[in-house]
Amino acid sequence: xxxxxxxxxxxxxxxxxxxxxxxxxxxxxxxxxxxxxxxxxxxxxxxxxxxxxxxxxxxxxxxxxxxxxxxxxxxxxxxxxxxxxxxxxxxxxxxxxxxxxxxxxxxxxxxxxxxxxxxxxxxxxxxxxxxxxxxxxxxxxxxxxxxxxxxxxxxxxxxxxxxxxxxxxxxxxxxxxxxxxxxxxxxxxxxxxxxxxxxxxx
Numbered sequence: 528x529x530x531x532x533x534x535x536x537x538x539x540x541x542x543x544x545x546x547x548x549x550x551x552x553x554x555x556x557x558x559x560x561x562x563x564x565x566x567x568x569x570x571x572x573x574x575x576x577x578x579x580x581x582x583x584x585x586x587x588x589x590x591x592x593x594x595x596x597x598x599x600x601x602x603x604x605x606x607x608x609x610x611x612x613x614x615x616x617x618x619x620x621x622x623x624x625x626x627x628x629x630x631x632x633x634x635x636x637x638x639x640x641x642x643x644x645x646x647x648x649x650x651x652x653x654x655x656x657x658x659x660x661x662x663x664x665x666x667x668x669x670x671x672x673x674x675x676x677x678x679x680x681x682x683x684x685x686x687x688x689x690x691x692x693x694x695x696x697x698x699x700x701x702x703x704x705x706x707x708x709x710x711x712x713x714x715x716x717x718x719x720x721x722x723x724x725x726x727x728x729x
Contacts, residue, residue, distance in 0.1 A: 540581060541718035559583075560601065561716045574613050575637060580644070581716065593656060596639035602702065603642045606650040606668070613640050614656050643678065645698055665693050 534545065534554045540561035548567030551557065556573030560581030565571065570590040577591075580601040588608045591597055595613030605611065614637040616624040622634040638656035642648065646660045649668035660666065664676040667683025667690070676682050679695045710716055717725075 541716060561718070566607075586650075591640075593637070594635065595637040595656060596641075598639070598641040600642065600644040600646070600662070602644055603646045605642070605648045606652070608651040609648055610653045611640055611648075612654065612656050614638050645702070646676075648672075649683070663693055663695055663698060 534551055536554045536557050536559060538558040540559055540563065542562045543559050544563070545551065545565045546567040549565045549569045549571065551565075551571050551573070553573035556575070557571065557577040557579070559579050560583065562582050563579055564584045566585065566587040566589075568587045569585050570592065571577070571585070572592045572594070574594045575596050577597045579585075579597075579599045580603065582602045583599050584604045585591075586605060586607040586609075589605050589611070590609075591611040591613070593612040593614035597611070597613050599605075614635055616622075617634045617636055618624065623632045625633065636656070640654050640656065641659040643660055643662035643664065645663040647665045648654065648660070649666050649670060651668055652666050652670045652672065654660070654672045658672050658675060660672065660676045661678030661680070663679040665681045666672060666676065666687060667681065669685075670683045670687040671685040672682070673686040676687065677689060679693050680689045681691050681693050682689050706714075709722070
């Protein structure tokens, strides 16, 4: 049995692969769509809510932590070695910091990270809490994302800033073509098994 189906996730779609070296914490707070791949050596901590759409890839050595909300929409992806923080400690001096400190001496700040449809996060990038990466946005490798990223732009640097636009029409055209191939007339995803059953004889 694929590990994804043995993890007691809140919800899991079809054709999902969670490699055995991935570490999933609080799976009951995590929802996965169809055709998701989570590589070995990913650390995924289910925060207040973790919703990962369909056709999503999270590459090796990425960690997603912080206890807040994570949303990854369809066709988004996180490259290897990224750090995504959905929450953090209060570093302004109002409390002590670190997970060994009990409440009320520590006041963690729970927030969110939202990664839009067709958005891509380049290798070894860091995304800080409270950030929305817009639809179709691409983040260059080794970037630090401290604020929202505009839809259909390419950003990079520390802190990240817009470099140039990202083409929209071709990506959406390819999505539409893929949906015609992998979905039925009612818009329901057809799994690999379902498509194999209906494929014409060679």
